[in-house]
Amino acid sequence: MSMTSAQKSGFGATLWDWLTTVDHKKIGILYLAGGGFFFLLGGLEAVIIRIQLISPENNFISAGLYNEMITMHGTTMIFLAAMPILLGLMNFIMPLQIGARDVAFPFLNSLGFWLFLFGGLLLNLSWFTGAPDAGWTNYAPLSIQSPGHGIDFYVMGLQLSGAGTLMGGINFIVTIVLMRAPGMTYMRMPLFTWTTFVASILILFAFPALTVGLFLMMFDRMFGSAFFDAALGGNAVIWQHLFWIFGHPEVYILILPVFGVFSEVFPTFAKKRLFGYTAMVFATFLIAFLGFMVWAHHMFTVGLGPVANSIFAVATMAIAVPTGIKIFNWLFTLWGGSIKINSAMLWSLAFIPSFTIGGMTGVMLASAVADYQYHDTYFVIGHFHYVIVGGTVFGILAGLHYWWPKMFGRYLNEVLGQISFWTFFIGFHLTFFIQHFLGLMGMPRRYWVFLENQGLDTGNLISSIGAFFMSFGVIVFLINIIYTTIKGKKAPGDAWGSGRTLEWTISSPPVHYNFKQLPLVRGLDPLWIEKMEGNEKMTPAEPVDEIHMPNGSILPFIMTIGFTIASYGFIYQTGNKYWLIAVFAGMAIALICMLIRSLKDDHGHHISKEELERVGD
Amino acid sequence: MKGWMGKTKLFFVFTLLAFFLAGCGMENLTALDPKGYGAEKSMDLIILSTLIMVGVFIVVMLIYVIVLIRFRRKKDQEDHVPKQVEGNHKLEVIWTVIPIILVLIIAVPTVLATFDLADDSKAEELINVNVKGNQYWWHFEYPGEEIQTSQDLYIPTGERVYLHMLSSDVIHSFWVPSISGKMDVNAENVNTMYIEAHEEGVYWGKCAELCGPSHSLMDFKVIAVSPEEYDQWVNDMQNVDPDAEPENAVAQEGQELFEAKNCMGCHATDSAATGIEAGKINAPVGPNLTNFGSRSNVAGVLEHDKEHLVDWLLDPESIKPGNKMTGQYDELSQEEAESIAEYLLQLQPSEITPESAGN
Known part of the structure; x- marks a missing residue:
């Protein structure tokens, strides 16, 4: 179905194809596009923040708008940019790496994407009437007392997109467990697949805590409950616990997948297998496990007492050990290799020192008494940007440069790639390194203005200049995308010539059923094994036969629209009960879609043997 | 490259x-x-x-x-395949x-x-202060001494001072970087920490937990003076006569306006208000002004002079957005504001001021 409609030209048919697609590759691209759009929005917000802080007592934006800006910057970057872009890479690449033709639940995959997108759009609609302003952490009671509907948009928007993410996580877990190609045992899976698997497990266990927190917040704000209201016997610290029980694993949801990316990029461009593969896998699990044990290190100053603070301090420091193992394993993957440096490799190489600094300040922050000084200052801002930009964003960009030829069949331009790398890299360190010192010099985070004559002027100026460098880098990257789409050099299947994993065994971009014949996997790095034995291609594990593929469906899209209308109704029914109509209408639309989905049999379609043989490879 | x-x-x-x-x-x-x-x-x-x-x-x-x-790839090594090491x-x-x-x-x-x-075993023998965080100012009660003040916290050098902290609205965080790390000020439970300054000085304090639009303007000071000066300050504050007539006529007019314009509804000028006791953390609606004339700053962030005080009285919203004073009193004329300022600035019951702390 999707193939036939894709062959029709014309805008309407193309649009319909993208709205109804359940192809993991197209959904991956949609995630990348949606996440990319929100990344630009979040970046714009960041630049506005840095302009406001370029000089002391600046009045570029008002205090209220500033708080909206920081809240939306954080929320957008974490929930709507970094995570969806990673989900996009996982969606596109992971099934190819394990030799699957799609994910386990293609329909759910599409629903997950649309929920994320509309959750994000709903959240950003709040700009028209007043955005949330209690910080991305949305601490009660400030969030409970915040006037207007900003926080309501936060609650409903994140609830929607969070549901989408949870679906994505479950989907990936099932896909990896059930759909690996013949011979692809667990310990032969590429590291990116491993980290996708572990990050999905984290999503599965972490997001419910956020969901619960958001529901309590929703009931407090919309239906008069008092879970977080101390005056009525509630407790606002509970929100902090729920938020960070989710929030800390979230950090690892963001970083583990890019650990996977680097573990693919380094071996490819060093022509050497990953050093200490087993240790890397176990370190990933250990980080994920410990990630659930450390949430209260975000709460050292809350007054939990010395016992809790000590336990969480030591547990947090323990994470440094598996992370250190990873850093050294990457270094020794490169050691003795034949290293070729291009854009993908530059981003990966830049990650090592940058992320090491972020990890170091992480250990420093874990020391509870030292944290009494760092906490809620620019030191923390510096730290987590080193981790999230120096780790996640560098990783995303490495992954995009690395897999772009696979995804779109064309290489990103190398010259533009290096220009954007160097400006972004220099800008990044300019912006954030100095912030560690600003924090210790007495600048708390979330400060609309800093006062004159407090020794904070130079540091803030440098930081703002860095932000402009970073913006320039991003703009050049955008130009690169446009240039590549129009004039980029075409890429063969094994685009880098030294690919090791299954995604490089098929054409760039892959056909919609990925593998004409499922490959037989004979070890870790299956393509590399075949190459070393002089084989041009993978040994197929099955004869050419009919391929069963899922049908596209518009239902996920319509269902999401229903949920979005209902969310909008929930937000506004507090003021005017007629908005309940929207709640019921929206829910009805969603439920009807579910009913149709349940009752109408859809057996998918088959690609015939003749057609496969006609296409050739 | x-x-x-x-x-x-x-x-x-x-x-x-x-x-x-x-x-x-x-x-x-x-x-x-x-x-x-x-x-x-x-x-x-x-x-x-x-x-x-x-x-x-x-x-x-x-x-x-x-x-x-x-290990960079050299030109002639394009086909070189390095040894595939599993690990070590x-x-x-x-x-x-x-x-x-x-x-x-x-x-x-x-x-x-x-x-x-976190050791508070000796708290009872030492100086205790009840701290209340409010949008966007700080209140300090000394239950042992039965006095109170706002914005400037006086402490003696070389002694531990225990702070029992509670918020009247949202979460704040008490941070005086040069003296001590921070601790949150929650609405549901009292958090206790101690501070000890080694030398005299006026130390900047900041609110470190996002608490609303004027979060970045919720500054306060810790004024560390010698133990003798501290004792004198306590003594002076205990013996304030709130009904004392100011000496100059403008200030007298200001005092009358202070009552007529209902400022007293929120602001006390008497340090020894009733109801101060250990374990019970009160806060008035607005900052206590007993020693306002000796404050280190107007509203925590402005220079301490008449001009800035008049600005504040005329339009507090433009200085601290979202503050709770805006709109709570009848509009003041420039002259009225100047009179009130004159009155407030002569409220100096003690010779112990930020200057006594040496800077």
């Missing part, structure tokens, strides 16, 4: 820059120049962990640089065990310091 060269140079510049800036930072605000017990404890751990971490960083960078110099048990044990040891070296003093700073 000289990628690594550029990078090392860059790091060199950053390090220089860092040291340059580390020396800066305003005295009595920066945490890098500790002048109190808690800040010193934190600084010790900051230095210890930084040294260890810089050591780790140097090792990582050493391997990194060697890798990038030695000895190395992996080394880089697991050494970090564990390093982490322990940081963990032990961290735990000791955490318990040290």
